[in-house]
Amino acid sequence: MRETHDESPPGLRERKKQQTRRLIAETARQLFAERGFERVTVAEVARAADVSQQTVFNYFPTKEDLVFWRLGAFEDDLLATVRDRSPGESALAAFRRFVLGGRGLLRSAQPEAREQLAALTRTIDESPALLAREQQIFAGYTDALATLLAEETSADAGDIEPWIAANAMMGVHRALVRHARGRVRDGARHPALAKEIRAGGEQAFALLELGLGSYAVGAPRGSG
Structure with missing residues (x-):
């Protein structure tokens, strides 16, 4: 007690x-x-x-943090998913599992959430300051992911492979965000929009699998 x-x-x-x-x-x-x-x-x-x-x-x-305040947790969860993946699972597979798992307003079927997503889309699209800040945030995600991949693969300081891999993975995420935003502007809503974004993501990750499917496969560094 x-x-x-x-x-x-x-x-x-x-x-x-x-x-x-x-x-x-x-x-x-x-x-x-x-x-x-x-x-x-x-x-x-x-x-x-x-x-x-x-x-x-x-x-x-x-x-700008008033709009993007949840993205800190997004980065933490993304890196944790890649870091804590199962032995034998590639970094790309873990990243794909996280991105296509569905998060936030896009996942919700509630009418209020759908309208919040539409309003948020307009707010960001109409603000140069928010668009610039979003790019900074995505760049930070990419650098953090590249650092993690470099550590796990014991890459040399000048090795560009981790940076290339991180940019390719984050490129899919950014492309999906951009596509989703455009479709929201066009009037698309959940659940059709979520299915459409997932299908596009599956297609994009299948393309990356050709080059990154065997990169950074299950190299866990322990539970800590």
């Missing part, structure tokens, strides 16, 4: 922080959808969420 009591307050604090983060992000999402990313200030987001501007920055270091 005592251990449960001791662990309860941190759990409550963490839940409170998560609730505040979601409130700020949801408020920002609604404002950006209504008026556009560039036309909304952080101060306006803070007022609408009934928090201070400093509180917003405590949770979201940049204005």
Whole structure:
């Protein structure tokens, strides 16, 4: 009983922080959808969420993070999937399993989620700042994946294979994101859109399998 009591307050604090983060992000999402990313200030987001501007920055270091705040967890999950793959499974197979597994709003069949996806698509497409930030994020994913592949294959410092492999894999992800965004603009919605994106992904990964199917096959470094 005592251990449960001791662990309860941190759990409550963490839940409170998560609730505040979601409130700020949801408020920002609604404002950006209504008026556009560039036309909304952080101060306006803070007022609408009934928090201070400093509180917003405590949770979201940049204005762009109000849109892309979930992508940190995406990167962690992606790298963990590749790192913790089963012996005998290639890095490409693990990456494919992760990308085609379905995540976020695209996976949801709820009408509200479908409209949120459409609004988010418009918000990003209409903002040069968000498009630029997205490219930076994707570049960071690629570098992190290349570093992981280099470590697992004991690549030399000047070896370009890990970088090429990481760019090829992330290229599929970026292409699918771009295609999905275009189809959302055209009016496509779940579940037909999810099936279409998965089919395109299967086709793309089949092409990569010809060159990367035997690269970085199941080289686990231990459970730690």
